[in-house]
Amino acid sequence: MSATTTADITAQIQQQFPQATPRASLDHPALDVPAGDVLAVLKTLRDTHGYDMLVDVTAIDWAEGANPRFTAVYHLYSTTSHNYVRIATACTGDDSAPVAPSATSLWPAADWHERETYDMFGIRFEGHPDLRRILMWEGYPYHPLRKEFPLAGIETELPDPEVAAATKVQVKPAPMAGGPFVASSGEINLTEAEPRAKDESWNEANEKPGA
Amino acid sequence: MATEFAFPDATAKNATGEFETEKMSLSMGPSHPSTHGVLRVQMELDGEVVIKADPIIGYLHRGDEKIAENMTYNQFVPYTDRLDYLAPLANNMAYAIAVEKLAKLEVPERCQAIRVITAEMARISAHLLGLGAFGIDTGAWTVFMYSFTEREKLYKLFEELTGARFTTSYTRIGGVARDVPDGWTDRVNAFCDQFLPILEEILSLLTRNKIFMDRTVGIGVISKEDAIAYGLTGPNLRGSGVAADLRKDRPYSGYEKYEFDVPVGTTGDSYDRYLVRGEEMRQSVRIIKQAIKSFPGGDWYAKDARKIFAPPKDKILTSMEELIQNFMIVTEGPQMPAGEVYFEAENPKGTLGFYIVSKGGGVPYRLKIRAPSFCNLSILSKVCTGVMISDVVSILGSLDFVMGECDR
Amino acid sequence: MVTSNTELAYNSKVEGEAIVTRADAVINWIRTNSMWPMPMGLACCAIELMAAGGSRFDIARFGAEVMRFSPRQADCMIVAGTVTYKMASSLRRIYDQMAAPKWVIAMGACASSGGMYRSYATLQGVDRIVPVDVYISGCPPRPEALLDALMKLQAKVSKERSSKNLLTA
DSSP, X not given: OOHHHHHHHHHHHHHHOTTOEEOOOSSSOEEEOOXXXXXXXXXXXXXXXXXXXXEEEEEEEOOTTOSSOEEEEEXXXXXXXXOEEEEEEEOBSOTTSOEEEOOTTTOTTHHHHHHHHHHHHOOEEETOSSXXXXXXXXXXXXXXXXXXXOTTOOOBOOSOHHHHHHHOOOBOOOOOTTOOBOOOSSSOOGGGOSOOBSOOSOOSSSOOOOO | XXXXXXXXXXXXXXXXXXXXXXXXXXXXXXXXXXXXXXXXXXXXXXXXXXXXXXXXXXXXXXXXXXXHTTSOTTTTHHXXXXXXXXXXXXXXXXXXXXXXXXXXXXXXXXXXXXXXXXXXXXXXXHHHHHHHHHHHHTTOHHHHHXXXXXXXXXXXXXXXXXXXXXXXXXXXXXXXXXXOOXXXXXXXXXXXXXXXXXXHHHHHHHTTOHHHHHHHTTSSOOOHHHHHHTTOOTHHHHHTTOOOOHHHHSXXXXXXXXXXXXXXXXXXXXXXXXXXXXXXXXXXXXXXXXHHHTOOOSOSBOTTOTTTSXXXXXXHHHOHHHHHHHHHHXXXXXXXXXXXXXXXXXXXXXXXXXXXXXXXXXXXXXXXXXXXXXXXXXXXXXXXXXXXXXXXXXXXXXXXXXXXXXXX | OOOSOOOOSOOHHHHTTOOOOOHHHHXXXXXXXXXXXXXXXXXXXXXXXXXXXXXXXXXXXXXXOOOOOSGGGOSEEEEESOOBHHHHXXXXXXXXXXXXXXXXXXXXXXXXXXXXXXXXXXXSOGGGTSOOSEEEOSSSOOHHHHHXXXXXXXXXXXXXXXXXXXXXX
16 A cells, blocks of 8 residues: 555545545545545445445544544555545534444445444434444433543343332442552643553542432 | 043144144243253254244353453453453454554564464464364264363363463463463463464364264354454454455464465355364464564563553662562552444454553443354354254354353 | 160161261262353353363262253352343343252353453353352463362352251241
8 A cells, every 4th residue: 555545546536536535544545534424434444445344433432522523434445455444424413412424325335334333322313224222222311432421331121110119129330349450541741640540539438429 | 520632633724724733832941952052042843943032141241341340451351351252262362452552552573472372372272172162062972072172181271371270370470470381382282283283183073074074064053244244253254255354454463474274265155164174273373483483582571651651679688779660550540541432353263352542541431342152152043044953053053152262 | 874785976876777967068069069150151251161071070079060051940140251232131030040059150250240351241250140149360271270169169158057047938
């Protein structure tokens, strides 16, 4: 994959879709595409440029306050020219109900990937035939990979009501005991350089009151 | 009083003169000997024929991706072991190379050779278990026992190198955890030499076995177009006739130096996938022998990666600069630049991809694990429609997935 | 007291062809030496469980190689691997379906306490939902550790008052 190929595919797509902009990427050619053009761009990449395999559909949550808050990312691979391309799009809709276009009409592989992205982030994919949770159980009220959801989890009911009634067990937040002790993502801030406990309000002895 | 139970009339016939039947809803799993872990297949059956098969996953979803946002890059290595827990060294390597791409770090040749040898040994180990489990599913117990004996020999070698039998956590960002012990490569060579005839023996138990062939030839056929459209990778894709192998197409970690063939199937049925896996093991032995023959000397980690790879212990304990460096790497994490990368490696189950979004610092902002088993399983509802229920077991065995990486 | 009986211990002329012992000892001997496990193999520990059943570690020496996936036919449930909340309900149902007497071995760090997965989806220890008899530490524990746990369970079972529960409902 040489530099000319990188410029090649982004240049060609930009020619056809003037609103697509190159996206900063350390390895593969990447484009930021507005939500309305995404399906057309993906179709062109598949039919004209030979990117026949959809390898991944995922999303990034830029945390509350960012605009756009969610970015859906599609990765395509060409089994003939052995190149990847990344297409990113800002999700439309508001923070609690973001929307992105579904690629299931182009690749059946998108089905499960989009279900997982919906499960983890809450992004509804328009045009998906059967958008339901895949990794968490049906009826789980939260979307775990959102930045405001704590790693330990939030107290809810067990998925099976019979077992919950028989054992009186609930989905409880994991006892973090002040951890995980790790620096946050981002550049080192020398004044706060020591990793600090993200949530020191509770540990195994004093459980967190409520959610 | 008790109500009378009205037995349905077994002799009732409907308008066309046939017996009345009903569809049966059957939930296979999540605790089932043939589902290779916690997979649940919700099926609708008409007698023995499956009308609808809906795989339900997520019974092993442990929250790896959320955990990754709270761990430094090196702290996450043990979690990568437990993705495809049949070949942990291969996952370790895929993750390490993905993060090194983020830092644009090149590891020395010796480190690359070590990673290739361990990844190929992991490939042999994973395929042996896949074959064993496939054998059990179709009723052949001996294959399982034989393949576990061979895996024990591999475990002994892994234990000598890394300290653990299988969840090894061996690679670090910028290198590996420790250098190869003396004589280890000779022992690996000896293992390869004695393994090839035993492999032939194991495969001969199944390859021309009439029962096995009856249960796998023509069953679970996946066409080339379907395989690509559903995102299948690895032996499942190659069994359907697509010659796609990242070790050849986009070589990484020095794979371009070694000569090996990539087996490709023709019909895309379960039998082809079995043959592809068997042949891949022979090719893995070939790669290991070449790698050992040309085993380079030199460093086993990137010496110049001062903010990424911890310096050797004796320097840390005696020199101030190395001590500070180690402290920063352990507490803050290996410092990575901001940006995003996506790297896929050819793992035994398929291509394992890591999409890392970094805002700088030692902790990733978003880590997405593209698991091959997740994509391989998505084709199940298509392949299992219209087959008999015993074929579902055979198809599950031939797809060879692992729920650890499917659910993460 | 003086008695003319100078025989000690078992004498077949006196006792016939019967051996007298405590009912507990016999029942416990039978139970410990044929402990059929129900392998709740969920994740990586399941591979070490299978290795314990292989020829190098050979769980068959203990009478436990008969891995019964049907809970009705099993004595001991070996929870091997991470239990998630989604799986916990199925696990409890299977435990309920096992016939008494039944025991549970929590194999590995994830089953004992949630292991290194302190997250929203992982049950922090299977003892939150089923009663556990033996915990095995390790990630994954070596098959020898599993055999050691089996031996500890055998020691525990051999001290039970089994005949007491036999004749009551």
